[in-house]
Amino acid sequence: HLQRLLSRIKRDKEVCGNHMTRICVKLFIEKKESSVVRFMSDFNKLTVSDEKTDHVEQFLQYLYQAMNQDPVWQAANECQIEDAQLAIERYIMSRIYTHAMFPNGDGDIMRDQLFQEHIKKLSNVITPSHKDLRIPRMYQFECPWTAAQKEIYMINAYKTPKDKVKCVFRCATTIMNLLSMANEKAVPAADDFIPVIIFVIIKANPPCLLSTIQYIQSFYGNRIGGEEQYWWIQFCSAVEFIKNMDYNE
Amino acid sequence: MSSAKRPNGRASGPPVGGARNGPEGKSKQIKLVLLGESGVGKSSIALRFVRGEFNENGEATIGAAYLTKTINVQNSTAIKFDIWDTAGQERYHSLAPMYYRGAPAAVVVYDITSQTSFSRAQAWVKELTQQANSQIVIALVGNKADMASEGRVIPTEDGKEFASNNGLMFTEVSAKTGMNVDDVFTNLAAKIAAQSSPESNSTTVRPTNVERTEKGGCAC
Numbered sequence A: 001h002l003q004r005l006l007s008r009i010k011r012d013k014e015v016c017g018n019h020m021t022r023i024c025v026k027l028f029i030e031k032k033e034s035s036v037v038r039f040m041s042d043f044n045k046l047t048v049s050d051e052k053t054d055h056v057e058q059f060l061q062y063l064y065q066a067m068n069q070d071p072v073w074q075a076a077n078e079c080q081i082e083d084a085q086l087a088i089e090r091y092i093m094s095r096i097y098t099h100a101m102f103p104n105g106d107g108d109i110m111r112d113q114l115f116q117e118h119i120k121k122l123s124n125v126i127t128p129s130h131k132d133l134r135i136p137r138m139y140q141f142e143c144p145w146t147a148a149q150k151e152i153y154m155i156n157a158y159k160t161p162k163d164k165v166k167c168v169f170r171c172a173t174t175i176m177n178l179l180s181m182a183n184e185k186a187v188p189a190a191d192d193f194i195p196v197i198i199f200v201i202i203k204a205n206p207p208c209l210l211s212t213i214q215y216i217q218s219f220y221g222n223r224i225g226g227e228e229q230y231w232w233i234q235f236c237s238a239v240e241f242i243k244n245m246d247y248n249e
Numbered sequence B: 001m002s003s004a005k006r007p008n009g010r011a012s013g014p015p016v017g018g019a020r021n022g023p024e025g026k027s028k029q030i031k032l033v034l035l036g037e038s039g040v041g042k043s044s045i046a047l048r049f050v051r052g053e054f055n056e057n058g059e060a061t062i063g064a065a066y067l068t069k070t071i072n073v074q075n076s077t078a079i080k081f082d083i084w085d086t087a088g089q090e091r092y093h094s095l096a097p098m099y100y101r102g103a104p105a106a107v108v109v110y111d112i113t114s115q116t117s118f119s120r121a122q123a124w125v126k127e128l129t130q131q132a133n134s135q136i137v138i139a140l141v142g143n144k145a146d147m148a149s150e151g152r153v154i155p156t157e158d159g160k161e162f163a164s165n166n167g168l169m170f171t172e173v174s175a176k177t178g179m180n181v182d183d184v185f186t187n188l189a190a191k192i193a194a195q196s197s198p199e200s201n202s203t204t205v206r207p208t209n210v211e212r213t214e215k216g217g218c219a220c
Helices: A002-031 A033-045 A049-069 A078-095 A097-101 A106-125 A137-142 A146-157 A161-182 A190-204 A209-220 A226-243 B042-051 B090-100 B115-131 B145-151 B156-166 B181-196
Strands: B027-036 B066-072 B078-085 B105-111 B137-143 B169-172
Touching: A002 A033, A002 A078, A033 A049, A033 A078, A033 A097, A049 A078, A049 A209, A078 A097, A078 A161, A097 A209, A106 A190, A106 A209, A106 A226, A137 A161, A146 A161, A146 A190, A161 A190, A161 A209, A161 A226, A190 A226, A190 B042, A190 B078, A209 A226, A226 B066, A226 B078, A226 B090, B027 B042, B027 B090, B027 B115, B027 B181, B042 B066, B042 B078, B042 B105, B042 B137, B042 B181, B066 B181, B078 B181, B090 B115, B105 B115, B105 B181, B115 B137, B115 B156, B137 B156, B137 B181, B156 B169, B169 B181
Parallel strands: B027 B078, B027 B105, B105 B137, B137 B169
Antiparallel strands: B066 B078
16 A cells, blocks of 8 residues: 555656656746747748758757756756757647648648548458458457557647657557467567558548658658667558558458 | 577577677677568567577567567677568568668578478569668578478478579578577678678668757857
8 A cells, every 4th residue: 555655656756847847848948939939930941851850950959958058957867858858859849840740731731631531431441351451360359459549540649750650659569469469379470460550540540641751751760760660660661551552342 | 501500599598579688899780671471480580589489488579570689790799680570461562672671681581391482582582682772681591491301392402502593691490490590690690790890881780860069059
């Protein structure tokens, strides 16, 4: 009982700590508001995506550096600084989100809508044993993998590319967990995973998929690595496959 | 191809996934893609290499899609393999380039009891030599060698010949017994280490973004 109480207090402490960091970040950014505004107008003028990426990167580094010199942050420990940097990135990305996500404005939005329509039509004909999937019977018990669908559907709620990739990662590990529970004899691998993620994406049909992929490739593409990169590529290739699917049963 | 030099090698060692033996020497991260028809046992080979067992319910690994393992090569370099499993079904073939793009190593697997899997492996090798990174090191692997006496369809010579004609490494293995599995990866690691040791830093591990120092600390 005491232990539970203790862990609850610990969690409360964490939440409070996080919240304080966030408030401090907010105050910090308010001081920098003029440079944020300048950054945003510069950003909106840029057209080449490389330049945009560099610009964001530079501005973030500038803010991190400025934070190091700010008296409020002198006493902060590493963990707090890390949290704060994450908060700054989230804040900045949400300020430029629309422009970064849809660099071609309505064109991008239209394209996403078309793709979503396409998936909607696929969703009417798709089944786990569809010719393009052929998910083995033993894996079909968890169908339609609702937990994974929920994860991926949330992707637009996250603003930074890092958080979006984490969302994809969670969706993928959810699927792998469900698959490994369904089959006690073998460990699921790529052969088993790909058809399921395709099915999950089609059923969840999150909006703005194509723009999301472009956004992550340009703002996170060269920082992504390891296991995160693997699941990210799995996700992209599933979307690529969906692009070319037709509506035959 | 002496059979079963070290049936179980160093395998049973570290538990799941990221086994870092972290020596002080330089460590290289190498992305390795597994290609081959569905059912030839690509992921079993990787699992066997990483965990040293076949299908027995040991420590739960939730998946064999992405695995890592570090091995040491003679000249104190550590090679950390990032093993990427790919879907082998023909219908997903067109997606393969997304996986092998930029990969410095590939293992192409076939099943010695299946003619079609060997033809598919040959097609993979052709595709890799034409389209992948020109520096790529490819190992051709015939799996299910434990079934040689009952069901062999592809003679060892055929595999060997195809491999030598195309400059590949070649091994027959059994993911089930563990035979030769470690050799595939140690040989690959040795070749990669040898390839990059004459100070050709072209095989950069990964562009981890080096922090760019801020230039104009504008007035604020």
